[in-house]
Amino acid sequence: MLVKCKQCGKKIDRDKAYKVTKETSSRKVNHYYCSEFEYINKLKERQYKAEALNTLMQFFKGINTIQSLPKILLIDLAGIANAWGWEATSKYLSFDTDYIKGFMNKDFKSEDSRAKYISAIIRNRIEKVNYNQVSIEVKNIEEDVIEIKKVVRKGRAGFANLEGDI
Numbered sequence: 001m002l003v004k005c006k007q008c009g010k011k012i013d014r015d016k017a018y019k020v021t022k023e024t025s026s027r028k029v030n031h032y033y034c035s036e037f038e039y040i041n042k043l044k045e046r047q048y049k050a051e052a053l054n055t056l057m058q059f060f061k062g063i064n065t066i067q068s069l070p071k072i073l074l075i076d077l078a079g080i081a082n083a084w085g086w087e088a089t090s091k092y093l094s095f096d097t098d099y100i101k102g103f104m105n106k107d108f109k110s111e112d113s114r115a116k117y118i119s120a121i122i123r124n125r126i127e128k129v130n131y132n133q134v135s136i137e138v139k140n141i142e143e144d145v146i147e148i149k150k151v152v153r154k155g156r157a158g159f160a161n162l163e164g165d166i
Contacts, residue, residue: 003032007042010034048086052077055093059104059118060111070111076119084126092126099125 002011017032018039033039053066056073063069081089093100100121108114 005034005038006031007033007038045086048090049081052081052086052090052093055090055097056118058097059100060114070115072112073115073119076116077122080119080123080126089122089126092122092129095129096125 001014003014003017004011005017012032012034014032017034018036020031020033020039022029022031033042050066053069053074056069056077057063057066060069077089084092100118103117103121104114106117108117
């Protein structure tokens with residue numbers, strides 16, 4: 001029998017799939033993954049996401065739960081995490097918390113404007129911080145250069161030019 005992987009959505013044979021059984025209050029639920037490695041990666045991603053959201057709660061006064069964070073911030077952060085991953089986002093937030101807190105002394109009209117400001121800071125600075133942590137290998141590529149010679153043709157002659165030639 002085929003089952004669907006909870007992480008990637010691929011259909012796999014139940015005997016070959018990695019099975020995780022979770023107990024709810026009324027029944028047991030089986031979740032299937034392609035491999036144990038995928039399951040561990042999913043757990044790590046959840047952990048990094050929770051760390052990032054807990055760090056974000058520090059920037060808002062009176063917010064004690066993740067559900068009470070401004071929705072616009074959660075949407076923007078999900079977009080950033082799709083581009084960079086939750087691990088990089090979480091590491092950036094823990095690394096640059098003091099920098100972001102330095103800008104939070106401003107007066108904002110609403111919590112949504114504060115959330116947009118925070119997400120703009122994250123979006124603009126995450127690349128710079130991650131760029132310093134990752135070494136980029138530059139390769140020299142040799143290409144054959146072909147010279148193209150342009151041939152200039154005479155333009156069209158009109159009837160007025162033809163009459164003068166006769």
